[in-house]
Amino acid sequence: MSIVNFIEEYKKSRRTLYTTPSHGQGSFVAPLSKKLIGSRFFTCDYSEIEGFDNLSNPKGIIKSVQDYAAQVYEAKSTFFLTNGSSSGVTAAMYALLTRGDKVLIARNCHKSVYNGLVLTGAVPVWIMPQYNKEWGIFESINTEYFAEILHKNKDIRAVIITNPTYEGVMTDIYKISLICKKYNVKLIVDEAHGALWNFHKSLGTPALLQGADIVVQSLHKTAGALNPSALLHIGKESSVEPKHIQEALNLITTTSPSYPLLINIESTIKYLDSEKGKLHIFETVKNINRFIRSIKTIPNLEVYTNNNDVTKILVKVTNLSGFELSDILFNDYKIEDELANEKSVLFLTGLGTTKSKLKKLEKALFDLCAKNIKITQSGYYTDYVPIEPRVRYIPSLIWEKPCKEVELKYSLSRVCMELIADYPPGIPVLLPGEVIKKEHIEYLASKRQKIRVLL
Ligand SMILES: Cc1ncc(COP(=O)(O)O)c(C=O)c1O
Structure with missing residues (x-):
């Protein structure tokens, strides 16, 4: 039985509900929402009423669908997340780490890792991935x-690696997992951007098949599901106990998970499988590859192709900063990218990327490059160069401490009290508890004038 069938069947029983949610499956929908969304979505929005299952302690329909998903992904267990990969990353940390435990984290991690550090009291040891200055990305x-x-x-008790990166660049997770096993360390892989990998092996090899203990994937990023649906998997051979993951998830997630999201998660997995x-994924990848081949013929344009997932298309144009290219596409061609940096622009694709959408971008890039626009001003911002963090206090010990705002230019050597990250990609430049260095001030000078520091 699937959640979809179950709800279809349930609707026929026409029970009268005096329960949450109080919209009564669409009997009331705020007029402006109704105008924009309609009421159909509301008709599938339930709580844990009689006969339904409970995401925080699944025993029935949700359990059987999660078990089905675990088979599809070749996992020991799979958990549906209606609070995004952010909740999966934090819960994975909660399940594995306790106060004072050391955790090795790749610095290009998503900021949800910071939440995990505050909540667990774990001590971060940072590893800087290689950085490509030509493209402004972590490799x-x-x-x-x-x-x-x-x-x-x-x-060190656990390791957290983001793979692939926001731009699709891959690390050798198989080697990493072998090293982790040698040192008896648990491996968490944030595969938020790799949700299609289990269904099209040429995109990248899923961390679940390479020995990771816990893998988190966002279904909404490339796999075409609603925001913020995601999955957490435990590796088949891992000693991580599913009950520890469930307990950790229950500490941080809502007690009212969205049934429309659960329906969408289930049907997305069934579709992908x-x-x-x-065939849809295959065609999408084929179209993207054709698009890349085409734009590569533009003389003053470069596409990043180095050990990366092709669904993330990273482009740069001679004489334009990434920010300028992004602005021109937005203003002159009504095309919005996922993110831009000083050097390049990232176009995120996925199951909803149609041929005609790619055609529009292709035409725009050909047109724009033919104009040979020159840089009109030097870059908006100082180039980002990864700055080795100097941790004075770990996040859990510092986050409640009193702070004050000071002029950025006078903040040298003070202890930062903010999580500073460009979003996207949400990679921390500075975390609370880290010492502000000259390089931070130089980098942040074009973006802000003040910063919160420890009192
Ligand atoms: C690498 C990475 N991990 C985790 C997340 C969080 O994902 P979600 O939006 O599903 O919570 C993001 C979001 O941008 C991300 O880029």
Whole structure:
């Protein structure tokens, strides 16, 4: 039985509900919402009424659908997340770490890792992935350097790696997992951007098949599901106990999960796993590859193709900063990208990326590059160069401490009290508890004048 069928059947029973949600399955919908969304979505929005299952302690229909998903993904267990990968990352940390435990984290992590640090009281040891200045992006993690850190820090309990990166760049997770096993360290992989990998192997190899203990994927990023649907999987061979993950999720997620999201998660997985779905992914990837081949013929344009998932298209144009290219596309062609940096622009694609959408971008890029527009002003912002963090206080010890705002230019050597991250990609530049360095001030000068510091 699926959640979809179950709800269809349930609707026929016409029970009268005096329960939440109080819209009464669409009997009331705020007029402006009704105008924009309609009421159909509301008709599928239930709570844990009699006969329904409970996401925080699944025993019935949700459990059986999660079990089905675990089979599809070749996982020991799979959990549906209606609070995004953010909740999965934080819960994974909660399940594995306790106060004072050391955790090795790749610095290009998503800011949800910070939430996990505050809640668990774990001590971060940061590893800087390689950085590509030409494109303004983080690249893979050097596995020898990674092994060296684990060798020197035998008390590290867990590792958190983002793979692929926001721009689709991959790290050798198989090697990383072997090193983790050697040092008896648990491996969490934030695969938020790799949700299609289990269904099209040429995009990238899923971390679940490479020995990771916990893998988190956002279904909304590339796999065409609603925001913020996501999955947390436990690796088949992992000793991580599903009950520990469930307990951790229950600590941080809502007690009223959205049934429309659960329906969408289930049907997205079923679609991805179907012949039709696989063909759809195949066609999408084929169209993207054709698009990339075409725009690569533009003389003053470059596409990033180096060990990355092609669904993230990273482009740069000679004589234009990424920000300028982004602005021109937005203002002159009504095309909005996912993110831009000083060097390049990222176009995020997925199951909803149609041929005609790609055609529009292709035409715009050809047109724009033919005009050979020159940089009109130097970059908006100072180039980002990864800055090695100096941790004075760990996040859990600092986040409640009193702070004050000071002029950025006078903040040298003070302890930062803010999480500073460009969003997207949400990679922290500074975290609360870290010392503000000259390089931070230089980088942030074009973006802000003040910063919160420890009193
Ligand atoms: C690498 C990475 N991990 C996790 C997340 C959080 O995902 P979600 O939006 O599903 O909570 C993001 C969001 O941008 C991300 O880029």
